[in-house]
Amino acid sequence: MSTINHSQTFKEIFKDIKAVIFDMDGVLVYNTEFHKKALKQFCSSKGFHLADEDMAEKIYGRTNREWLLNLFDSGLTDELVEEYAQEKELIYRELYQDSIKPAPGLIDFLDLLDSLNIPRAIGTSAPPVNVEFTLEKANLRKYFSLVIDDTMIENSKPDPQIYLKAANELGFKPQECVVFEDSKSGILAGLNAGARVVALTSTLPVDEILALKADFVMDDFHCLFNN
Numbered sequence: 001m002s003t004i005n006h007s008q009t010f011k012e013i014f015k016d017i018k019a020v021i022f023d024m025d026g027v028l029v030y031n032t033e034f035h036k037k038a039l040k041q042f043c044s045s046k047g048f049h050l051a052d053e054d055m056a057e058k059i060y061g062r063t064n065r066e067w068l069l070n071l072f073d074s075g076l077t078d079e080l081v082e083e084y085a086q087e088k089e090l091i092y093r094e095l096y097q098d099s100i101k102p103a104p105g106l107i108d109f110l111d112l113l114d115s116l117n118i119p120r121a122i123g124t125s126a127p128p129v130n131v132e133f134t135l136e137k138a139n140l141r142k143y144f145s146l147v148i149d150d151t152m153i154e155n156s157k158p159d160p161q162i163y164l165k166a167a168n169e170l171g172f173k174p175q176e177c178v179v180f181e182d183s184k185s186g187i188l189a190g191l192n193a194g195a196r197v198v199a200l201t202s203t204l205p206v207d208e209i210l211a212l213k214a215d216f217v218m219d220d221f222h223c224l225f226n227n
Helices: 032-045 052-059 064-071 078-096 106-115 128-137 161-170 184-193 206-211 221-225
Strands: 019-022 120-123 177-181 196-200 216-218
Touching (some): 032 052, 032 078, 078 128, 106 221, 161 184, 177 184, 184 196, 206 216, 216 221
Parallel strands (some): 019 120, 019 177, 196 216
């Protein structure tokens, strides 16, 4: 895989960087197709046809509560929102459990961060049960002691709250952090926080990513060792 056209080199991106914050879905694991299958299966069971554009604009990077209220009735009770969310995520985990693995090149990059003593965190809109599922099944738990999930924030991406919180808990300014993201709302959240943003091509078409003005765009983590 190769690095996509970008505005800065990787060395420029990481100059003076003190911490790294990762989104989870589509970044630590390339699971977009499994979420897409689960979403379509779930929505179909509720009599709702889910178009691909709905996923990009209304779902990716958002909490379950937000996208459920976006797609269905905004008057859904809290109990029904929770029931729907659990139902969809169970479908996803059942579909993905035998295929889950770290994103290409990720382990080498995490080991490099360890060797350089660069702290890191996860900032994800996913629920805690999915975070645990991913860290356990992909053998990533040892790399992350700080996780900010959807239960810890009030405003979901593209609001910068999740990345501002992660940077603060790491003990650094957002400008001292690099955010790795894949969704439109996530990329904008990182940029809105004032962090430098590395965008992966695991979820969106390249032209859409380039239009968002991320600092660096790449196919996978192998690219970081070839730039």
